[in-house]
Amino acid sequence: MDWALRGGRADWPQLAALGYALGVTAAAIGGLLSGTMLLQGIACLALAHSLVVAAYLIHECAHNSIFVSQAANRRLGAVLSWMVGASYGRYDDIRRKHLRHHSERADVIAYDYRALLLRHPGWLRAVQLAEWAYIPAVDLLMHALVIVLPFTSPKRRDRRTRVLVNLVVRGSLFVGMAWITPTAPLYYALAYLLFLHALRFMDVHQHTYAVLTTLDDGTPQRPAGDRAYEQRNTYSNPLAPTHPWIDRLMLNFGYHNAHHIHPSTPWHALPALHRAQPGSTPDHVLPFAALLRSYHRHRVARVLNGDAPDHAIGAPQDFIGVLGVSFLTAH
Numbered sequence: 001m002d003w004a005l006r007g008g009r010a011d012w013p014q015l016a017a018l019g020y021a022l023g024v025t026a027a028a029i030g031g032l033l034s035g036t037m038l039l040q041g042i043a044c045l046a047l048a049h050s051l052v053v054a055a056y057l058i059h060e061c062a063h064n065s066i067f068v069s070q071a072a073n074r075r076l077g078a079v080l081s082w083m084v085g086a087s088y089g090r091y092d093d094i095r096r097k098h099l100r101h102h103s104e105r106a107d108v109i110a111y112d113y114r115a116l117l118l119r120h121p122g123w124l125r126a127v128q129l130a131e132w133a134y135i136p137a138v139d140l141l142m143h144a145l146v147i148v149l150p151f152t153s154p155k156r157r158d159r160r161t162r163v164l165v166n167l168v169v170r171g172s173l174f175v176g177m178a179w180i181t182p183t184a185p186l187y188y189a190l191a192y193l194l195f196l197h198a199l200r201f202m203d204v205h206q207h208t209y210a211v212l213t214t215l216d217d218g219t220p221q222r223p224a225g226d227r228a229y230e231q232r233n234t235y236s237n238p239l240a241p242t243h244p245w246i247d248r249l250m251l252n253f254g255y256h257n258a259h260h261i262h263p264s265t266p267w268h269a270l271p272a273l274h275r276a277q278p279g280s281t282p283d284h285v286l287p288f289a290a291l292l293r294s295y296h297r298h299r300v301a302r303v304l305n306g307d308a309p310d311h312a313i314g315a316p317q318d319f320i321g322v323l324g325v326s327f328l329t330a331h
Contacts, residue, residue, distance in 0.1 A: 002069035006266070013268040014066050017053055017251060018076075024050035025083060028191070032184040033177065044187040048194035049249065054080045055199060056251040056267065059327060062095040065266045085192065086328040088146045088166050090159070093330035097215055101327070102263055105224045105233070107207065110215035110331040111149065113141055113324050114304055124303070131299050136196040138303060142329040149331055155216050156331075198250070199328070204321030205291055206256045208233045208307040211322070215331065224309065233309055234260050236274065237286045244271060257284055290316035 005011040024046050031043025060066050061077030078091040086094065100108040117124040130137035147167070150159035177184045214221055225233075238254035240246040247254055251267040258274035259265065265273055298305070298320040305320045313319040 003072050004068045006066060006068050011266065014266060017057060021050050021054040021057060032187050033181045035181045040183065040187045044191045047191040051084050051195040052198045053251060054083045055328060056253055058094065060267060062098045063264045065264050084328065085143065088163050089330035094327060097330050098327045100220055103223065104221050105209065105230045107209045107211045107325040108215050109211060109213055109325065111145060112211065112213050113138065128300050128303050131303055136193060136200060138323040139196045139200055139326065142324055142326065145331060146329055199326060200323065201295055202237065202250060202253050203326065204302065204323060205237055205286055205319055206235050208309055208311045210309050211306055230260055231257060235284050235286050237291055239288050286316045293317040294319050294321065
């Protein structure tokens, strides 16, 4: 297997990010097991961020942006998906879903949770209440569906063994963690919730794409529009363009117009590409402060929201955004 970096020896940022994700995750788990409240608190925050970095490295693998060999990217992506709790689904499914998002210029999914909640008003109220309390219930539901759907959908029967093996292995590790330090699972759960919030904050406002429930149909749909359509319905949300180190903490995922112009560009080259492209126009760059207000104000309305393509968003703080389209849930 060819483990050569796609960018050659100069592509040290990819190795640095990978080393950080692996090393900090391991150290953070050790901190959670320490039983010392202060150290557990620090480890909780560190773990949340290392999971964010690992998740965005999966995104890099999906675009073959790390290694020359697709097989090497696939192998690393599978390992990282296990780290971030996405291993109940297959890496190949994660990659297929995300690449269809690019090729069809839509949010392509297999299962729309909104229809489920509308059929069960009690569940809807529970999810809305949880979201009001800043619990990312929609994301938790989507991850839970990765486990449930193989036992309810004939199209996903072949994932059953994978789900059961992951439940046994991950469940055993969780019980082992609780046996060593009873409070460790609580800090781990908090870190995972913070991780989900960080990912969803970045992606809920990045598109006004149609949501298509055609992922399991097998045949990709024709693109919804041309490249101009793609850029009109894509938004960038860098956290602090004047302080590049802050956006590096999220592997520059906020430079989303640039990513859609050239998806295989590695994360560390996106700011330069952003500055050189029409997608850097001010009306498609959404300021952090306004999006933070939107994230807070519309957290309940966002549960059922679905922005229409070419929807005029108005002021960024009025941009509701869409949930349930994470690249980590392969359905």
